[in-house]
Structure formats: C-alpha cells, structure tokens
Amino acid sequence: MEGQRLMTSATVAVPAATAQAQGQGGTPLARARRRLYLPFVVPALAIYLLVFIAPSAFTVVLSFAKWAGGGPIEWVGFANYRRLWYDEVFHSSLFNTLFILVGVGALTFLFSFGLTVVLREMSGRKFVRAVIFFPNAVSALAISILWGFLFQADGLVNAALRALGVDAVPRWLAEENLFYVICIGLVWVNTGFYTTILMAAVDRIPVYLYEAADLEGASAWHKFRHITLPLMWDAVAVSATLWAITAIKIFEFIYVFAGAAGSVPTTKSWTLSLYSYAEAFQPTGEARYGASAAATMVTLVLIVVLTLLTRRVTRRDTLEY
Incomplete structure (x- = not known):
C-alpha cells in the first residue's frame, strides 16, 4: 500500500511540475528555442523582403506609371495595360507563350510517358536516363547555341536528311520557321528532365x-494505364505544375538561339518574357519600364492562374501500395 501511494504521488507530481514549468515560460529547451528563433529568422526574412517582396511591390506600382529609368516617375493609371490590350506584338507573344505551354508541353509529356514505358524494362536504363537528361545538365546558353549550329543550312540536321535521301531544308532558321524550330x-x-522525374516515381512501383x-x-x-499512370500520378501532378511555371518564363533559349548579336529576336518568336525584356531594353535606347512592368504583371497573374488550375485538374486521391 505504501508503495502504491508513493507511485500515485509521483504520478501526480509529474503533471504538476510540467504545468508549473509551462506557467513559467516552458522548459529550458523551449525557452532556448524561442531565444534563437528571431536571430535565425530575421536575416532570412530581411533578405527575402529586400530581394523579392520589395522589387515585386515596386513592379506593381511601376506598371501604373511611365518611367525611363531616370528622373521622376509619371503616374499614368491603366494606360500601360490599355496599350497591351491593343498591341499586336503582345498578342502574338501571348499566343506563342500559350502555344509553348500547351503544344510543346503535350509533346514533351507524350515523349516522356513513352520513354518511361520503354525504360522501365530496359537494361542499362540508368545510363540512358543520364544521356537524355544531359541537355538539362548543360547551360541553356550553350544548348541554344548548339541548337542553332544543328539547324544551319550545312548543319547536322540537313546532313542527316541528305543521308536518308530526303531533300535538305535550307531555311530552317528563316523568320517564318524560327519559332517552330525553337x-x-x-x-x-x-523531355529528359520530366522523364527523369517520372522514372523516379516508376522505380518505386512494386x-x-x-x-x-x-x-x-x-x-x-x-x-x-492501370498500374504505371495511377501510381506515379503524384509525380505527374508535380511535373505539370513545374511545366506550367517554366513554360511561361522561358527566355534564355529563345533569346540566344533566335537573337543576333546585341539585338532581340524577331517579334514572331517572342514570348511574354521576351516582350517584357524588349520593352525595358529597347534597341533604340528608349526604355519603357512601365510597359515592361505591366507585361510582367500579366505574366505573373498567368502563372498564378495556370498553377492553381493545373493543381486543381491533377488533384487525385493518393494511392497506397
């Protein structure tokens, strides 16, 4: 009986001590964590505000103004957005961006799914996966320059066509064909990037x-249809979201591949990113930062809407296996 009373009193004492410690500000470990919270969070938060939030807020304000990079900022209201509404170059840039999003995205995932089916049962698939991922391991600038050499009149693509007995195409890089080559x-x-993501999910399927x-x-x-796709659907959803964001922001590949030295590409190959850049850095030297900011805000809204829509469409119940 005496032992039971001691155990009961000890059991009651532990919650009482815990409650007393919480009333005094928690345990020493919890108090130490609270003291270290601000020193760790504040520097990162300050950098985030300085590098991301402040420029974004300034871009929002600038989209309603006219500014050439120096001097006073002139408030123009929705004039920049009205200009975008009637600008045919902006319309073609928006169309090209959506074409890349839908058309290029459909082909990319079609080839990625096909390679996933083939590589799943292929011996040496790790080596093949590394080979098809290679374009993503190299700088986009180097890849775009290489792509330009391949499609020159005497490049490797025409040489391969001649070897197959097909007439070469001397105008791959002509203005009317440039965007499709891009x-x-x-x-x-x-294709290699998204194949790698999908294969990582396929490797986990029993x-x-x-x-x-x-x-x-x-x-x-x-x-x-009934095994691979349902069990790798989470990876498909993530890949679709990544592509929706990436497709709208594509810039380096088009700029380097289609642009001449020191100038932007022809307007027929522009996307929203190139349009924003060209408005800010005009070849004539006249900078229109307000119009560029307005186009950037349209791009940002498009990214948010498409990301939310993609997440909504690809939402599925998680399958356990």
Whole structure:
C-alpha cells in the first residue's frame, strides 16, 4: 500500500511540475528555442523582403506609371495595360507563350510517358536516363547555341536528311520557321528532365504488380494505364505544375538561339518574357519600364492562374501500395 501511494504521488507530481514549468515560460529547451528563433529568422526574412517582396511591390506600382529609368516617375493609371490590350506584338507573344505551354508541353509529356514505358524494362536504363537528361545538365546558353549550329543550312540536321535521301531544308532558321524550330528544341531539352522525374516515381512501383498483370495477359498499354499512370500520378501532378511555371518564363533559349548579336529576336518568336525584356531594353535606347512592368504583371497573374488550375485538374486521391 505504501508503495502504491508513493507511485500515485509521483504520478501526480509529474503533471504538476510540467504545468508549473509551462506557467513559467516552458522548459529550458523551449525557452532556448524561442531565444534563437528571431536571430535565425530575421536575416532570412530581411533578405527575402529586400530581394523579392520589395522589387515585386515596386513592379506593381511601376506598371501604373511611365518611367525611363531616370528622373521622376509619371503616374499614368491603366494606360500601360490599355496599350497591351491593343498591341499586336503582345498578342502574338501571348499566343506563342500559350502555344509553348500547351503544344510543346503535350509533346514533351507524350515523349516522356513513352520513354518511361520503354525504360522501365530496359537494361542499362540508368545510363540512358543520364544521356537524355544531359541537355538539362548543360547551360541553356550553350544548348541554344548548339541548337542553332544543328539547324544551319550545312548543319547536322540537313546532313542527316541528305543521308536518308530526303531533300535538305535550307531555311530552317528563316523568320517564318524560327519559332517552330525553337519549339522542337524545347521539346528535346525538357523531355529528359520530366522523364527523369517520372522514372523516379516508376522505380518505386512494386514489380509484383507488373508480374500479376503479365499473368493476366495485360498489354503494355493496359499496364501503363492501370498500374504505371495511377501510381506515379503524384509525380505527374508535380511535373505539370513545374511545366506550367517554366513554360511561361522561358527566355534564355529563345533569346540566344533566335537573337543576333546585341539585338532581340524577331517579334514572331517572342514570348511574354521576351516582350517584357524588349520593352525595358529597347534597341533604340528608349526604355519603357512601365510597359515592361505591366507585361510582367500579366505574366505573373498567368502563372498564378495556370498553377492553381493545373493543381486543381491533377488533384487525385493518393494511392497506397
């Protein structure tokens, strides 16, 4: 009985001591954590505010103003946005951006899904995966320059066509063909990246599911549709979101590939990013930072809307296996 009373009193004393410690500000470890919270968070928060929030807020304000980079800022209201509404170059840039988002994205994921099915059962797939990922391991500037050499009149693409007995195309880089060559290059560059993401999800799928499907006589398409795709859907959703953000911000590849030395590319190959850049850095030397900021805000709104829409469309119940 005496032992039971001691155990009961000890049990009661522990919560009482805990409550007393909480009343005094928590345990020493909790108080130490609170003391270290601000010294760790404040520097990162200050950098974030200085580098991201402040420029973003200034861009919002500048989109309603006229400014050439020096002198006073003139408030013009929605004039910059009205100019975008009637600007045919902006319309074509928006169309090119959406074409890259939908058309290039569809081809990229089509090839990525196809490579995922092929590589799943291929020996040496890690080596092949590293090869197709190579364009993403190299600077976008170097890749765009290489892509330009490939499509020159005497480049490797025309040499391959001649070897196959097909007439060469001497005007790959002509103004009317330039944007489509850029789209082909974007498919080539991004296919390996998204194949790598999807293959990382496929590698986690248990092999016995495919073995059971083989015993049932399932075709490759049925295995992909009923096993591979549902179980890697989380990776598909993430990849779609990444692509929605990346496609709208593509700049370096187009600028270096299609632009001459010291000048922007032809307007037929512009995207929203190139339009914003060209408005801010005019070849004539006249900077229109207000119009550039307005185009940037349109791009930002488009990114937010498409990201939310993509997340909504790709939302599925998580499957456990």
